[in-house]
Structure formats: structure tokens, C-alpha cells
Amino acid sequence: MISLTDFLVVSAVLFCVGLYMIVSKQNAIQVLIGIELMLNGAILNMVAFSKYDRINNGGQMFALFAIVLAAATTAVALAIILNVYKQYKTIDPGSINKLGD
Amino acid sequence: MNILTLLIFTPILVAFVIAVLPSSWRAGFKYITLATTLVQLGMSIWIYTQFKNGASFAGVNHEGQFQFMQKLPWINLDLGAMGKMQIDYFVGIDGLSIALLVMTSLVLVIAALASWEIKSNLKGFFVLFLILDMAVIGVFCSLDFFLFYIFYELMLLPLYFLIGMWGGARREYAAIKFFLYTLFGSVFMLLVMIGLYLSVKDPVTGNHTFSMIQMMNPANYESGSVFSVLSHATILGMPARTVGFVVLFIAFAIKVPVVPLHTWLPDAHVEAPTPVSIILAGILLKIGGYGIIRICVGIFPEIAHADAYWLGMIGVISIIYGALNALAQQDLKRMIAYSSVSHMGFVLLGIASMTTEGLSGAVMQMVSHGFLSTMLFFLAGVIYNRVHDRGINHFRGLAAIMPKYTSFVVIAFFASLGLPGFSAFIGEAFSLTGAFKSPSVNGLLPYWMPVCGSVGILLGAAYFLWTLQRMFFGTLNLKGGSVWKTALADLNIREKLTLLPLALLTLVLGLMPSLVFGKINDSVVAFIQFLGSK
Amino acid sequence: MNNFLQAIDTLTIKFTLAAVLLPLLAFLINLVIPGKHNKITGWVSTLAILFSCVLSATIFSKVWNTGHLVHQQFAWFTVGETQAYVGVLLNNLSVLMLLLVNLIALPVHIYSMAYMKDDAGYNRYFSFLSFFCFSMLALVVVDNLVLFYIAWELVGFSSYLLIGFWFSRHKAVQANKKAFIMNRIGDIGLLTAILIIYATFHTFDINILFGDHSIIKAITVYNRGEWYSPLTGSFTIPGVSYHLDDIWQFVAFIGIFLAVAAKSAQFPLHTWLPDAMEGPTSVSALIHAATMVAAGVFLLGRVYPMFNGIELNILAIVGCFTAFMAATVALTQNDLKRILAYSTISQLGYMVMAMGIGAYSSSLFHLVTHAFFKCLLFLVAGIVIHQMAHIRDDNKLDIDPQNIQNMGGLRKKMPLTFIAALIGGLALIGLPFTSGYLSKDGILIQAFQWSQGKGWLFMLIPAFAILTTWLTAFYVIRLITKVFFGDLKLRERFPNIKLHIGDGGWRYAVPLLFLAAGSLFPVFSFNPFSYEHSWLYHGMFQTGATAGEGLFHVIVPVGVNIFSVLVIYAAYRIYAKQKTNPFSQTSMLYRLSANEWYFDEIYKKYIVVPVLAMGRATFRLDRRVIDGFIHSVAYAGMALAKAAMWTDRYIIDGFLNLIVAVVQSIGNFARRFQGGKVQYYIYSMLVVILVIFILTTLI
Structure with missing residues (x-):
């Protein structure tokens, strides 16, 4: 029997892997992938916890909504990355430090 | 317009005029200054002739008996519960000041004549000179302690610059020494002055007052105040009035100067240019003596009476x-x-008696020393101007090439050593008479x-005659040989005209x-009676 | 009658004022007369003194022995309750001195016109001389002690000017400085005495203090010599009469004594007088022989009532010692004027001694006779010196014209001068028929009378006085023999010198004759053997002084004079041989005498040098201690300021800097988190969240 804990563990692993990718990768695309992984970890949590809402299936609904939204944001993010690349000829987030003071 | 006010403030007006005149007119500044001092001299002589004698004009501790008096409210602050702060512009003279006032005016004329030797930065010199002029006259006329103090401090500033800028080789040292010495005295004087102010109330207005005349009356002291005769307050374990007297005495003793507070004097005199030496010796020293008489002894008579022995002792030393x-x-x-x-020691001895x-x-000695030291310093300046040397051993036999100069030196020296027929004899003899009569x-x-x-007096003869023998x-x-011989011309007209009146x-x-005695006698008698009543 | 007397008095006073002020007028006129060598000045001064002389003779005839005291005063100035007066007091003593000064000054003036005629400072000379006459005349007539002191100092001052008349001579200016300073010692003594007297009796008036009804006499009698103040001032402590300790009465005496010793050249203040001979000889004759030096004795005469027995004894001892000491010194001197100077000191010693033994009138008598013959001797010396200087200049020699070793045989060239010198010399010795005999015998006789019954110690005084007389005889004859007898000693060294010398003109002769006449007995007494018959002695006679006939009146004059004649003969025999040094020059007594008893050396070593050293010491004290203290205060201030600066920089500023540094490092540390790297933000966010999480869990 697959318990709720197992889902949560998978989701935590996903989140951590995503987090790790965000802070460590030199490539914006990979960072984006990391964000997606974290997002999916979160979505998995929602689906897993939706067993407590059997009437409305709110979890699944939100998961779907989030997936759609994630797709959209990914598209936007890729566009930004593309523009960043145009501007800086790199997509290494470490070397893009114009946000700094 | 009060004549004293006019006398005090004429020089400052002229100083303004000189300050705004273009520097290209600098050749005329000395004539303007001389004219000012002459006008002042004229005014003082007029005051002298108008000065009334008689016991009812004795002054000293009776406000109504002062002459040429002017009293205007000057700084009035309402301090609410603490009463009113009242500082007056209060000038007037009595017998104690009249002789010194006239002497001062004359010495200033001589000093202006001696200023011919100044060659650099004339504008600055004469402006400072005139400020000094105002301050010294103001000191002798002030009857308000606060006003007195302002004039007293105001003298320091021009003197500091006059010595420090136009002086000799070690002028900075001399100027700072003079300044610090005097300031040391006057700072503590300020404290006593404030203490007195807080202790004394004007019986008419009921306010605290700086008037010296009110300070002389023990009835005006608030009971329980610091300097009240009755309250026996102490400062650091000593009676407050004794402390006040000693502090004021030190302040004025530095000016006189008495041993051991005198070492500023030789340095300041040696470094100062001739006109400043003249003012220093002729007038400044007298302010010390005048202050001791009117302020120290006048305000603290019973302390002076008790410590007269020590005053006399310091005088003799x-x-x-x-x-x-x-x-x-x-x-x-x-x-x-x-x-x-040495000569000012007689003043102290006379006062102490x-x-x-x-x-x-003592007053006579001050007047006489005013003229004589002026003359002596002018004479020393004559020779210094010619060859820039004053070493006694560097000259010998000057009488042969400068007979007129030597005659004046002989007169000045013999007058200073107390030869009868000259004023110093009267001064010294009567200081001693007083001291002999005192027991x-x-x-x-x-x-x-x-x-x-x-x-x-004996030693005086020794050093003057020895100098005369060695130099003249x-x-x-001469140390400088034939160069000096040509440089050492005899007196010119200006110098003769300066020395002759002296x-x-x-x-x-x-x-x-x-x-002198005719004008001061009533005040002196009144003053001694005032002291005797203590 | 009273009005009449008053009118006469007023006239007398006017005459006196004129007599005193005429020389002053001459002085003032001479000051403005142009040129350095204007003959008019000499005439102005001489005429002034001539008129003054006539006036004083008139005054003398009016006041002398009338028993009437002319005294008038005017207010001068007021100090407190003290009124100072200018006034004239004429009694026997003052009119006598007035006349004497004028009688001596007149011949000296005439003489000076010839004596100084080639001097560059002719004008100056006569100005000073007139000024001296003025102050000396003022000294004798003034009526109060203040004026007396003033005149006293002025004579000293004019003496200073005249001693240093040739101011380019080093020795002359040394001498006048010495004279003035030594006189100053006397001056402050006099001032002290005057002021003690004033402080006690509250008056300066000589007549009130020392006159016939003097308060001092009264007080001394009633209080056994102690002084009580008759003080009644407003400041006196009521009910307490002020009593002066007798020590201060004694101090007053010492003051008077110092004044007398300085002016009249008594031991210990006598050393200025021989040096004062650097002045022109005419000046020495007037000032340093006849008039000014007698002022000390005159002062004693004025204040005589204030002395008590012990003080009079001191005067007698000092006078006697001075007379003896100076006579011994005079024995060996070779400078003509120095010998005369020491003889002056010696004779003044007689006068002071006479005052001390109570021979008041004899003392003043001797003062008068001495003035004549000593002035005469000095004028003679002046002529001799001038002639020797002539010889020197004519032959271009390098000799000292005052050295008697160079002289000799001048008797033949200058007969008048010789006779004058002889008369003066014999009067100085005190041989009969001279005025000196009258006055000196009076002193000697009274000295014996005084010492009677007082014990042998007191006998020493008349004994030494007589010894001094014989010494005087010896040195006078030595002088006269060496100068006038034999042959000119210079010829031994310079055989070819030419001599063009003589007695000089009338300006020399008249004063000599006049003064020589004054040195003979008829002027003073018609009986040449008895001083008590002299009009002058009577005029000065004070009640209470010793008087009367006695054995001494015969023994003393006869004994003294017989031995004197022997001494004279011996001295003549010794010196007529014209050996340069008939006595051994190595004996101790000779050296003591020749070196003037070493007074100058002693004074220099024990007084002058220590005083100068003290001056330097005080100056060092000033420099090192007082200025050193001031400087150390200044350095301490500087050090304090430096310390404050250090504190400021390193502690107060340091604290501020520390805070700044801390804040800065915190800021730098925090800044690192905002490097613009998005991943850093996230990372740090993560860390913070973790920390918060861990903290919340732990707490």
C-alpha cells in the first residue's frame, strides 16, 4: 500500500533536487528545469493531500491549474532567457549581476 | 555730551577713520594719531582745570561726589525671579584718578611722537594704538566694575599684537608671555567680580549691581552672600573676603608688577617697539597701582588693613x-x-602704609614714574633707532658726540634716582614718609x-650712575666703530620737542x-578716613 | 616797634632770598648763553656771587648776636594734614655760614676765571659753579628738614657734576660716581633720620625741633633720652601716647652720623674725597675743602640737641680716629692734591670730634678758619699744578704735574704763592698768630677738659688729637719743602728744560692775598693766644658748654706748639736734602699709609663686588627660578595639551573610529548578500529560513 508519506518523500526529493538545481546550476535553462521540478514537487503534494477532499477534489483541480500556469510561466521564462541571451551573450545567472547594487 | 565719554571714545572713532582710509595715505596716519592724542590732552587739561577741590568733591565712596560723572543703563535683562541684571555705563573721576588721567593723556602724546620710528604696516599699528588709547583712558574713568573689566581686557589685545608684530627678535615669546601673565590674573578677577556682583545690591533699585562705589559700602552686601562682611563665608577653607582680596591683588600685582610676578616686564619692554614700551611703562603699570588702590583696597579695606604688613613687605622686596x-x-x-x-615698589609701600x-x-610716584619711564624709554629708543644696539658695554664716551642727548639722559637718570627738585623725589620721599609715619x-x-x-634709593643711584659712567x-x-659714529647723530627737533616737555x-x-597734591588731597584724605573707619 | 622790627625782618628775608637766588639766576643765564667758551659766563657768575656776598654781609650785620631770630616761611604744598613749607631761618649759625660760603666762593670765582680760561667747557664750569653756590647757600639758610635734605642732595649733585667736569677722563668719572654713591649712603641716612624725627614729632621745622625752645630738648630732658610722640592726630589711638623705642632714636642718630660721615668725609665713608680731587683744583678748593665738606659739621650743629651722651662719644671717637688716620695717610702721599685732601679729612675729623666732646663753638670756629686756610692751600696747589703743567707742555714731557717728587725750588719763581702757602701751612699746623691756632687750640684744650675724670680710655682722644697735630706739622712741612725749597727735581732728569713760570696775574694774586689775610689771627680775635676772646667763639657759644679757665689753657698750647716747632724743624731737615725717599718704603706702617689704610681695597672686595654679585645672582634667580617656573608651567601646559591631544586622537576618536569600523564591516558583510546574483538571494533565503526553522524548533 502506498501511503501518503511515500508521496511526500517523493515530492520532497523533487523539491530538494529542484532547489539544488536553482542554486547551483550555471545555466538558466537548467535553473528553469529546477524550478519546474520544485513546482512539480509541490503539485504532487497537492494531489497527495487531495485524499482529504474527496467531495470536490480541490487538490487535483489546483494541480491542473498549476500545471497550466507552470507551462505558461515556463514559456515566459524561456522568452526572458532568450532575451537575456541576446543582451548578454550568456545565460549564466552568476554573470548576470546587473540586478546588484 | 559728557567730556569723559568724549575723551574715551574719540580715539576709537579715529581708529575707524584710519581703518577705512586707503593705505596709500599711510604717511598721514601718524599725524592723525598725534592730533587725536593732542586733542585728548587738551580735553584732559580742561578737565584738570575744571576739577573742583574740596571735601565735598572727594569722591572715593560717595557716588554724588564724583565729577564729570555719566551713568547710563547699558545691559538690562529681566531675569524674572532672579531680579534684574543691571550693568551700567558709569564713568566719573575723583582725585585718585585725575592725576593719572592727565598723565596718561600726556604719555599717549609722547608715545604717538615716538611712533615715527614705526615703518611697517602703519594702518594696523595706528588702529591698534588708538584702541589701546581708548582702553587705558576707559580704565581710569570707569566706576562700574564690569565696564572696568571690559576696558581692562581690551588693553591686552592691541598690546599683544603691538608687541608680537612690531617687536624685536624674540617678540612672539615676549608677547605670549605678557598675554598669558596678564590673562592669568584677570581670569580670576572675573570670578571675584561676579562674586561681588552677586553679593552687592544697589540700595536704590534693589538690583544686583557692578558699581564699585556700592561695593565699597558694607551695608550694600546681601546678608549671607559670599563676600558679605558679616557672613564669614569661606572658599576652600579660607575666608571668602581674604580670597577675593588676594585674587584681585594678584591680578593687579602682575600689572604693577611686583616681585615675583614681574618677569613679563623686562621681556615685554625689551622686545616692544619704543611707543609700546612707553605705554607699557608709563601707563600700564599705573593701572596696576590704581587698581590696587581703588579696587583691592577700596572694596576690601579691612583685609587690606590686616595684610598691610605683607603688602609693605612685597613692596620692599x-x-x-x-x-x-x-x-x-x-x-x-x-x-x-x-x-x-624697583620704583613701583615704592607705590606699594606707600599704599601699604x-x-x-x-x-x-604713591600717587605722586605713579605720575612721576609715568613721565620718567616715558622719558627713559624714549631715550633708549633714540639710540636703538640709530644703531640697533642697546648693549651698555657697546658704547663709551657718548657725551663727546651726543652732548644734547647726554644732557637729557643725565636729567632723566638723576630725576629717576630721586634727586630733589624732580618729581620722583617727592614721590619716593612721601611714600617713605608714610611708611615711617605708619608705626x-x-x-x-x-x-x-x-x-x-x-x-x-641708594642702589638706584648705583645702577644709574654706573650706566652713565659706562655709556656716556x-x-x-663704540662697538660699531666709525659706522656707528656717523650714525649716532645728536637729537633732532622732534626728539628734542618730545623730551623737553617731559x-x-x-x-x-x-x-x-x-x-598734583592739590588735586588729589581731598580724595586721599577721604580714602584714608574710609580705611580708618574700618 | 614790632612793626618796625617786622619791616626789618622782611627786608632781611628779601636780602637772604636774593643772596641765595642770585647764583641760581646766574646758573640759568649761563645755561642759555651760547657757545662753549664765552667769557661773559665767568663774569655773570662772579658778579652774582659778589652781590650775594655784599647782601650776606648786610644780613650778617643785622642778625649776628642780636639774639633775634629771623624766621619766615611760606606754604609750599599740602599732603594730607602735612603742610610743607619753604622758609628761611636766620640765626647766628646760618648767617655765619652764609657769609663764609660767599667769602670763600668769591675769591674762588675770581681765581677760576684765570684758572679755567683755556678750558673748552668754560660755560659749563661756571654754570655748575653757580649752581653749587646756590645749593650751598640754600643749605645754610633753610628752615626745615625737607628743604635741608633737598639742598643737601643738590650740593652733592653739583659736586658730582664738577668732579666729573672733565668727563672724558676715566678716573674723573669713576671718582664722581664714587663720590655720589657714597654721599647717597649719607643721604639715605639723613632721610631716614629726618623721617623718624618727623614720624615722632610731626614737624620738619628746624626751629621747633632743635631751636632754643626745641621740643627735642624738652622731651629728652623729661624722658631720660627717650622720645615720646606728642601726637594728636585724628588717627591716633586715643589715650595711647606713642613711644619711640630708643633703638630708633639711635637709628636716627646713625642716619645723621652717616650723613655727616659721607658729606664731611669721615671714617668709614671718607674714601670719596681723595678721589674727588680729579675735578678742577678751584672746585676742590671751594667744594671739597671749604664749603660742602663742612656741611656735615654744619648739620651736626643744626641738630645738636638730639644727641645723647653715648652718641656724642661715638662722634668724638670717630672724629678723632678719622683725624689721626687721615693724617697718617697724608704723610706718604706724593700727589699734591691728595695730601691736601687727606689733610682736609683730618681737619674735618677735628671738627666732628669737637662736636662730640661738646666743644660746639670751637668746632664751628674751626670750620670757619679751616675754610680760609684750606681754600688758600688748594688755590696755591692749583697755581703750582698749572705751572708744572706749563713746564710739561712747553717741554713736551711725560710727567704728572701733581706729583711733588717732580717739584722743588718753586719759591724763587713764585714768591707770592710761596708766602701764601707758608701762611696756609702754618695755619693748618696751628702755630700762634694764625687763625688755625685759635680754633685748634680751643678744640685741644676742651678735649683735655672733657676727658678729665672719665678714665684713661677717654684720655686717648686728646692724646691722639695732639699726635695728629704733630703729624700735621710733619706732612705740611714735607709738602712745602718738597714743593718750594731746594731745586727743581725735574732738572735732575731733564737738565735742559726751559722754565717760563711765575705767580700769574691779579686773578691769582687777589684771592691768595684775601684768603691769606683771612688765615691770620686779627680777623677773628685781637688776642692772638686766646680763642675765648674771639668774637666768633662767643657768637656760637651755647649755654651749658664747657667753659672756664684751667691749667690746660697754658700747658696745652705751649706744649703742643713747642713740640710742633721741633717737628717742623726735623721735617725741614729731612726734606730739604731732596732725597726722593728718605724713609724705607717696605715697612708695614709705610705701606699702610701709602695705600691709604687699604680702605678702597677692602670696600671693593667686601662691598662692591658682593653687591654686584648679588645683582647678578638675583638676575639669575629671575632667569632660572622665576622664569624657570613660568617656563615649566608653560611646558607643563604644553605637555598637558599634548596628552589631551593624544587622548583625543587615540581614545575619543579611537572609540568613534571603532564604532565606524564595526558598522562598516557589518555593512560589508551584509553587502555581500546583495551581489546581484539571484541564486545567492535564494541561497541566503534558504539559509535564513533554515535558521529560523531550526531556531523555532529548538525554542
Whole structure:
């Protein structure tokens, strides 16, 4: 029997892997992938916890909504990355430090 | 317009005029200054002739008896519960100040004439000179302690610059020494002055007051105040009034100067240019003596009475110590400076005797020393201007090439060493008379004191005659050889015109001392009575 | 009658004032007369003194022995309750002195016109001389002690000017300085005495203090010599009469004594007088022989009532010692004027001694006779010196014209001068028929009378006085023999010198004759052997002084004079041989005498040098201690300021800097988190969240 804990563990692993990718990768695309992984970890949590809402299936609904939204944001993010690349000829987030003071 | 106010503030107006005149007119500044001092002299002589004698004009501790008085409210602050702060512009003169006032005006004329030797930065010099002029006249006229203090401090500033900028080789040292010495005295004087202010109330207005005349009346002291006669307050374990007296005395003693507070004087005199030396010796020293009489002794009479022995002692020490020092000098100006210390010792001795003779002698000695030290410093300046040297051993036999100069030196030296017929004799003799009389009338001074004091007269003869013999007599022999011989021309017209009135004045005062005594006598008698009533 | 007397008095006073002020007028006129060598000045001064002389003779005739005191005063100035007066007091003593000064000054003036005629400072000379006459005349007529002191100092001052008349001579200016300073010692003594007297009795008036009804006499009698103040001032402590300790009465005496010793050249203040001979000889004759030096004795005469027995004894001892000491010194001197100077000191010693033994009138008598013959001797010396200087200049020699070793045989060239010298010399010795005999015998006789019954110690005084007389005889004859007898000693060294010398003109002769006449007995007494018959002695006679006939009146004059004649003969025999040094020059007594008893050396070593050293010491004290203290205060201030600066920089500023540094490092540390790297933000966010999480869990 697959318990709720197992889902949560998978989701935590996903989140951590995503987090790790965000802070460590030199490539914006990979960072984006990391964000997606974290997002999916979160979505998995929602689906897993939706067993407590059997009437409305709110979890699944939100998961779907989030997936759609994630797709959209990914598209936007890729566009930004593309523009960043145009501007800086790199997509290494470490070397893009114009946000700094 | 009050004549004293006019007398005090004329120079400052002229100083403004000189300050705004273009520097290209600088050749005229000395004439403007001279004219100013002459106008002042005219005014003081007018005051002298108008000055009324008689016991009802004695002044001293009666406000109504002062002459040429002007009293205007100056700084009035309502302090609410603390009453009103009242500082008056209050000037007036009595017998104690009139002689010194006239002497001051004359010395200023001579100093202006001596300023011909100043060649650099004329505008600055004469502006400072005139400020100094105002301050010294103001000191002798002020009857409000606060006003007095302002004038007193105001003297320091121009003097500091006059010595420090136009002086000799070690001028900065001398200027700072002079400044610090005097400031040391006057800072503590300020404290006592404030203490007195807080203790004294004007009986008419009921406010605290700075009026010296009110301070002389013990009834005006608030009960329980610091300096009240009755309250016996103490400062650091000593009676407050004694402390006040001593502090004021030190402040003025530095000016007089008395041993051991005198070492600023030789340095300042040696480094100062001739006109400043003249003002220093002729006027500044007298302010010390005047302050001791009117302020120290006047405000704290019973302390002065109790400590008269010590005053006399310091006077005698000054007389002998100054004379011995003068004997050891190799520099003409320094010798004269030390002789001033010795001569001013007689003033202190005369004051300490608390007799009419002694006090009159002290005032006479101050007037006489005013003229004589002026003359002596002017004479020293003459030779310094010619060859820029004042070493007594660097000259010999000057009488052969400068006979007129030598005659004036002989007159000045003999007048200073107390030859009868000159004013210094009257001053010294009556200071000593007072001191001799003191044991029999008030028992303040012992007999040996004037006896020791008269040894100073002997030493005076020794150092003056020795100098005369070394510098002026014998065969001509100059350190600078023939260059000096040509440079050492005899006196010119301006110098003769400067010296002649001084020589005549000291002679006239010696022959007719009533010119001074007649004017001061009532005040002196009143002052001694005032002291005696304590 | 009273009005009449008053009118006469007023006239007398006017005459006196004129007599005193005429020389002053001459002085003032001479000051403005142009040129350095204007003959008019000599005439102005001489005429002034001539008129003054006539006036004083008139005054003398009016006042002398009338028993009437002319005293008038005017207010001068007021100090407190003290009124100072200018006044004239004429009694026997003052009119006598007035006349004497004028009688001596007149011949000296005439003489000076010739004596100084080639001097560059002719004008100056006569100005000073007139000024001296003025102050000396003022000294004798003034009526109070203040004026007396003034005149006293003025004579000293004019003496200073005249001693240093040739101011380019080093020795002259040394001498006048010495004279003035030594006189100053006397001056302050006098001042002290005057002021003690004033402080006690509250008056300066000589007549009130020392006159016939003097308060001092009264007080001394009633209080056994102690002084009580008759003080009644407003400041006296009521009910307490002020009593002066007798020590201060004694101090007053010492003051008077110092004044007398300085002016009249008594031991210990006598050393200035021989040096004062550097002045022109005419000046020495007037000032340093006849008039000014007698002022000390005159002062004693004025204040005589204030002395008590012990003080009079001191005067007698000092006078006697001075007379003896100076006579011994005079024995060996070779400078003509120095010998005369020491003889002056010696004779003044007689006068002071006479005052001390109570021979008041004899003392003043001797003063008068001495003035004549000593002035005469000095004028003679002046002529001799001038002639020797002539010889020197004519032959271009390098000799001292005052050295008697160079002289000799001048008797033949200058007969008048010789006779004058002889008369003066014999009067100085005190041989009969001279005025000196009258006055000196009076002193000697009274000295014996005084010492009677007082013990042998007191006998020493008349004994030494007589010894001094014989010494005087010896040195006078030595002088006269060496100068006038034999042959000119210079010829031994310079055989070819030319001599063009003589007695000089009338300006020399008249004064000599006049003064020589004054040195003979008829002027003073018609009986040449008895001083008590002299009009002068009577005029001065004070009640209470010793008087009367006695054995001494015969023994003393006869004995003294017989031995004197022997001494004279011996001295003549010794010196007529014209050996340069008849006595051994190495004996101790000779050296003591020749070196003037070493007084100058002693004074220099024990007084002058220590005083100068003291002056330097006080100056060092000034420099090192007082200035050193001031400087150390200044340095301390500087050090304090430096310390404050250090504190400021390193502690107060340091604290501020520390805070700044801390804040800065914190800021730098925090800044690192905002490097613009998005991943850093996230990372740090993560860390913070973790920390918060861990903290919340722990707490």
C-alpha cells in the first residue's frame, strides 16, 4: 500500500533536487528545469493531500491549474532567457549581476 | 555730551577713520594719531582745570561726589525671579584718578611722537594704538566694575599684537608671555567680580549691581552672600573676603608688577617697539597701582588693613630686588625695565602704609614714574633707532658726540634716582614718609621697612650712575666703530620737542608738587578716613 | 616797634632770598648763553656771587648776636594734614655760614676765571659753579628738614657734576660716581633720620625741633633720652601716647652720623674725597675743602640737641680716629692734591670730634678758619699744578704735574704763592698768630677738659688729637719743602728744560692775598693766644658748654706748639736734602699709609663686588627660578595639551573610529548578500529560513 508519506518523500526529493538545481546550476535553462521540478514537487503534494477532499477534489483541480500556469510561466521564462541571451551573450545567472547594487 | 565719554571714545572713532582710509595715505596716519592724542590732552587739561577741590568733591565712596560723572543703563535683562541684571555705563573721576588721567593723556602724546620710528604696516599699528588709547583712558574713568573689566581686557589685545608684530627678535615669546601673565590674573578677577556682583545690591533699585562705589559700602552686601562682611563665608577653607582680596591683588600685582610676578616686564619692554614700551611703562603699570588702590583696597579695606604688613613687605622686596637686578643688566632697556620694578615698589609701600602721606606719595610716584619711564624709554629708543644696539658695554664716551642727548639722559637718570627738585623725589620721599609715619599712627608697618626701602634709593643711584659712567663718559669707544659714529647723530627737533616737555614737567612737579597734591588731597584724605573707619 | 622790627625782618628775608637766588639766576643765564667758551659766563657768575656776598654781609650785620631770630616761611604744598613749607631761618649759625660760603666762593670765582680760561667747557664750569653756590647757600639758610635734605642732595649733585667736569677722563668719572654713591649712603641716612624725627614729632621745622625752645630738648630732658610722640592726630589711638623705642632714636642718630660721615668725609665713608680731587683744583678748593665738606659739621650743629651722651662719644671717637688716620695717610702721599685732601679729612675729623666732646663753638670756629686756610692751600696747589703743567707742555714731557717728587725750588719763581702757602701751612699746623691756632687750640684744650675724670680710655682722644697735630706739622712741612725749597727735581732728569713760570696775574694774586689775610689771627680775635676772646667763639657759644679757665689753657698750647716747632724743624731737615725717599718704603706702617689704610681695597672686595654679585645672582634667580617656573608651567601646559591631544586622537576618536569600523564591516558583510546574483538571494533565503526553522524548533 502506498501511503501518503511515500508521496511526500517523493515530492520532497523533487523539491530538494529542484532547489539544488536553482542554486547551483550555471545555466538558466537548467535553473528553469529546477524550478519546474520544485513546482512539480509541490503539485504532487497537492494531489497527495487531495485524499482529504474527496467531495470536490480541490487538490487535483489546483494541480491542473498549476500545471497550466507552470507551462505558461515556463514559456515566459524561456522568452526572458532568450532575451537575456541576446543582451548578454550568456545565460549564466552568476554573470548576470546587473540586478546588484 | 559728557567730556569723559568724549575723551574715551574719540580715539576709537579715529581708529575707524584710519581703518577705512586707503593705505596709500599711510604717511598721514601718524599725524592723525598725534592730533587725536593732542586733542585728548587738551580735553584732559580742561578737565584738570575744571576739577573742583574740596571735601565735598572727594569722591572715593560717595557716588554724588564724583565729577564729570555719566551713568547710563547699558545691559538690562529681566531675569524674572532672579531680579534684574543691571550693568551700567558709569564713568566719573575723583582725585585718585585725575592725576593719572592727565598723565596718561600726556604719555599717549609722547608715545604717538615716538611712533615715527614705526615703518611697517602703519594702518594696523595706528588702529591698534588708538584702541589701546581708548582702553587705558576707559580704565581710569570707569566706576562700574564690569565696564572696568571690559576696558581692562581690551588693553591686552592691541598690546599683544603691538608687541608680537612690531617687536624685536624674540617678540612672539615676549608677547605670549605678557598675554598669558596678564590673562592669568584677570581670569580670576572675573570670578571675584561676579562674586561681588552677586553679593552687592544697589540700595536704590534693589538690583544686583557692578558699581564699585556700592561695593565699597558694607551695608550694600546681601546678608549671607559670599563676600558679605558679616557672613564669614569661606572658599576652600579660607575666608571668602581674604580670597577675593588676594585674587584681585594678584591680578593687579602682575600689572604693577611686583616681585615675583614681574618677569613679563623686562621681556615685554625689551622686545616692544619704543611707543609700546612707553605705554607699557608709563601707563600700564599705573593701572596696576590704581587698581590696587581703588579696587583691592577700596572694596576690601579691612583685609587690606590686616595684610598691610605683607603688602609693605612685597613692596620692599620689589624695591630692592628690582634695583639689584637693574645693577646686573647689560641691556639699557632691560636695566630701565628693572628700575621700573624697583620704583613701583615704592607705590606699594606707600599704599601699604595707609597714611595720607604714603598714599599721596604713591600717587605722586605713579605720575612721576609715568613721565620718567616715558622719558627713559624714549631715550633708549633714540639710540636703538640709530644703531640697533642697546648693549651698555657697546658704547663709551657718548657725551663727546651726543652732548644734547647726554644732557637729557643725565636729567632723566638723576630725576629717576630721586634727586630733589624732580618729581620722583617727592614721590619716593612721601611714600617713605608714610611708611615711617605708619608705626605711630596706625601701627601697620614696622620701622625697618622704610629703612630697607631707602636702600633701594641708594642702589638706584648705583645702577644709574654706573650706566652713565659706562655709556656716556670716558673716551669715545663704540662697538660699531666709525659706522656707528656717523650714525649716532645728536637729537633732532622732534626728539628734542618730545623730551623737553617731559623734562620740564618732572622738574615742575618736583618744584610744585601741589599741582598734583592739590588735586588729589581731598580724595586721599577721604580714602584714608574710609580705611580708618574700618 | 614790632612793626618796625617786622619791616626789618622782611627786608632781611628779601636780602637772604636774593643772596641765595642770585647764583641760581646766574646758573640759568649761563645755561642759555651760547657757545662753549664765552667769557661773559665767568663774569655773570662772579658778579652774582659778589652781590650775594655784599647782601650776606648786610644780613650778617643785622642778625649776628642780636639774639633775634629771623624766621619766615611760606606754604609750599599740602599732603594730607602735612603742610610743607619753604622758609628761611636766620640765626647766628646760618648767617655765619652764609657769609663764609660767599667769602670763600668769591675769591674762588675770581681765581677760576684765570684758572679755567683755556678750558673748552668754560660755560659749563661756571654754570655748575653757580649752581653749587646756590645749593650751598640754600643749605645754610633753610628752615626745615625737607628743604635741608633737598639742598643737601643738590650740593652733592653739583659736586658730582664738577668732579666729573672733565668727563672724558676715566678716573674723573669713576671718582664722581664714587663720590655720589657714597654721599647717597649719607643721604639715605639723613632721610631716614629726618623721617623718624618727623614720624615722632610731626614737624620738619628746624626751629621747633632743635631751636632754643626745641621740643627735642624738652622731651629728652623729661624722658631720660627717650622720645615720646606728642601726637594728636585724628588717627591716633586715643589715650595711647606713642613711644619711640630708643633703638630708633639711635637709628636716627646713625642716619645723621652717616650723613655727616659721607658729606664731611669721615671714617668709614671718607674714601670719596681723595678721589674727588680729579675735578678742577678751584672746585676742590671751594667744594671739597671749604664749603660742602663742612656741611656735615654744619648739620651736626643744626641738630645738636638730639644727641645723647653715648652718641656724642661715638662722634668724638670717630672724629678723632678719622683725624689721626687721615693724617697718617697724608704723610706718604706724593700727589699734591691728595695730601691736601687727606689733610682736609683730618681737619674735618677735628671738627666732628669737637662736636662730640661738646666743644660746639670751637668746632664751628674751626670750620670757619679751616675754610680760609684750606681754600688758600688748594688755590696755591692749583697755581703750582698749572705751572708744572706749563713746564710739561712747553717741554713736551711725560710727567704728572701733581706729583711733588717732580717739584722743588718753586719759591724763587713764585714768591707770592710761596708766602701764601707758608701762611696756609702754618695755619693748618696751628702755630700762634694764625687763625688755625685759635680754633685748634680751643678744640685741644676742651678735649683735655672733657676727658678729665672719665678714665684713661677717654684720655686717648686728646692724646691722639695732639699726635695728629704733630703729624700735621710733619706732612705740611714735607709738602712745602718738597714743593718750594731746594731745586727743581725735574732738572735732575731733564737738565735742559726751559722754565717760563711765575705767580700769574691779579686773578691769582687777589684771592691768595684775601684768603691769606683771612688765615691770620686779627680777623677773628685781637688776642692772638686766646680763642675765648674771639668774637666768633662767643657768637656760637651755647649755654651749658664747657667753659672756664684751667691749667690746660697754658700747658696745652705751649706744649703742643713747642713740640710742633721741633717737628717742623726735623721735617725741614729731612726734606730739604731732596732725597726722593728718605724713609724705607717696605715697612708695614709705610705701606699702610701709602695705600691709604687699604680702605678702597677692602670696600671693593667686601662691598662692591658682593653687591654686584648679588645683582647678578638675583638676575639669575629671575632667569632660572622665576622664569624657570613660568617656563615649566608653560611646558607643563604644553605637555598637558599634548596628552589631551593624544587622548583625543587615540581614545575619543579611537572609540568613534571603532564604532565606524564595526558598522562598516557589518555593512560589508551584509553587502555581500546583495551581489546581484539571484541564486545567492535564494541561497541566503534558504539559509535564513533554515535558521529560523531550526531556531523555532529548538525554542
